[in-house]
Amino acid sequence: MMIDRIEALLKDVEKFKAESLDEIESFRIQLLGKKGKITDLFKDFKTVPNDQKREVGQKINLLKNAAADKIEAIKQKLSASREVTIGNDLSLPGEPKNLGSRHPISLVRNEISEIFNRIGFIISEGPEIEDDWHVFSALNFPEEHPARDMQDTFFIEKNPDILLRTHTSSVQVRVMDHQKPPIRTLSPGRVFRNEAISARAHCIFHQVEGLYIDKDVSFADLKQTLLYFAKEFFGEQAEIRLRPSYFPFTEPSAEVDVSCSLCGGKGCNVCKYTGWLEILGCGMVDPNVLESSGIDSKIYSGYAFGMGIERIAMLKYGIKDLRLFFENDQRFLEQFSGNY
Ligand code: 2NL
Numbered sequence: 001m002m003i004d005r006i007e008a009l010l011k012d013v014e015k016f017k018a019e020s021l022d023e024i025e026s027f028r029i030q031l032l033g034k035k036g037k038i039t040d041l042f043k044d045f046k047t048v049p050n051d052q053k054r055e056v057g058q059k060i061n062l063l064k065n066a067a068a069d070k071i072e073a074i075k076q077k078l079s080a081s082r083e084v085t086i087g088n089d090l091s092l093p094g095e096p097k098n099l100g101s102r103h104p105i106s107l108v109r110n111e112i113s114e115i116f117n118r119i120g121f122i123i124s125e126g127p128e129i130e131d132d133w134h135v136f137s138a139l140n141f142p143e144e145h146p147a148r149d150m151q152d153t154f155f156i157e158k159n160p161d162i163l164l165r166t167h168t169s170s171v172q173v174r175v176m177d178h179q180k181p182p183i184r185t186l187s188p189g190r191v192f193r194n195e196a197i198s199a200r201a202h203c204i205f206h207q208v209e210g211l212y213i214d215k216d217v218s219f220a221d222l223k224q225t226l227l228y229f230a231k232e233f234f235g236e237q238a239e240i241r242l243r244p245s246y247f248p249f250t251e252p253s254a255e256v257d258v259s260c261s262l263c264g265g266k267g268c269n270v271c272k273y274t275g276w277l278e279i280l281g282c283g284m285v286d287p288n289v290l291e292s293s294g295i296d297s298k299i300y301s302g303y304a305f306g307m308g309i310e311r312i313a314m315l316k317y318g319i320k321d322l323r324l325f326f327e328n329d330q331r332f333l334e335q336f337s338g339n340y
Contacts, residue, residue, distance in 0.1 A: 110340035126171035134170040164192035176293035182214040206309035213302030222303035250283025280307035
């Protein structure tokens with residue numbers, strides 16, 4: 001009786017064919033599942049007379065192994081033939097490859113660089129770990145200037161001479177040290193300030209600074225260059241205005257606003273109903289700065305400007321929180337695309 005059931009199931013296993021994984025699975029459940037026919041055989045084994053137990057036990061085990069082997073073999077065959085089919089079917093859709101996108105800070109940095117490259121500014125780069133001379137002294141910062149304080153600047157260990165640059169002017173000091181005028185250079189880069197992190201401030205951010213030194217460089221040259229930049233970056237309708245300001249390294253100095261491109265100067269909550277957005281600081285290079293780098297301030301004059309890339313990117317893309325630039329959340333990053 002038991003032997004007949006085993007023989008019949010063995011035949012079923014031998015005959016079994018399948019075209020799909022679903023078929024294989026339902027066959028497996030039929031035989032080896034909790035209520036499967038082979039599982040039942042094991043349950044009924046206790047009813048087998050003692051003198052037949054040995055023979056019947058062996059046969060059930062053989063059947064169980066045969067079923068498991070057959071299922072495995074058909075599975076293998078099926079997946080092999082699937083691979084062959086996929087390999088040969090040129091009409092199947094390709095696997096999507098997700099392309100990355102450039103970081104908004106890179107997009108804006110590259111676009112600004114392009115605009116100034118077109119009028120002869122050459123990119124210069126320099127070290128992020130600097131010395132006091134290139135960051136402060138050569139730029140006419142007095143000995144007791146608060147920017148030199150530990151509260152504002154990161155120092156490397158306890159050496160007050162080695163620090164993380166707080167602006168990329170240090171790169172331009174190095175250019176002036178090694179190059180004779182005319183000088184026309186643009187220094188984009190990462191800068192560091194000891195600030196508490198918030199929606200508007202970060203201890204690491206990015207700057208672009210520009211420097212032009214030649215004979216007879218005037219404030220009018222500076223204004224026209226910045227107007228050209230504003231129109232290229234923000235659009236032909238852009239206007240600029242200059243307000244007097246102060247920097248240790250320029251005299252006179254000015255803050256530059258661009259007309260608000262969102263409301264066209266009428267006033268909105270982005271420009272706080274003034275019609276203007278502050279975009280950069282600038283001025284005529286202080287003669288002390290030229291002389292520190294061995295440039296004769298009686299023969300040469302120059303202008304310089306600096307802008308924060310995060311600030312410009314926030315204006316361009318309407319980003320409200322600066323911290324988004326540093327978190328690398330893909331949901332943020334994948335929204336940016338551009339040619340730069
Ligand atoms: C700002 C203002 C400025 C400069 C940067 C500069 C560099 C040299 C000599 C003189 Cl080597 N000046 N750079 C000048 C005026 C303003 O930056 O608001 N930056 C974010």
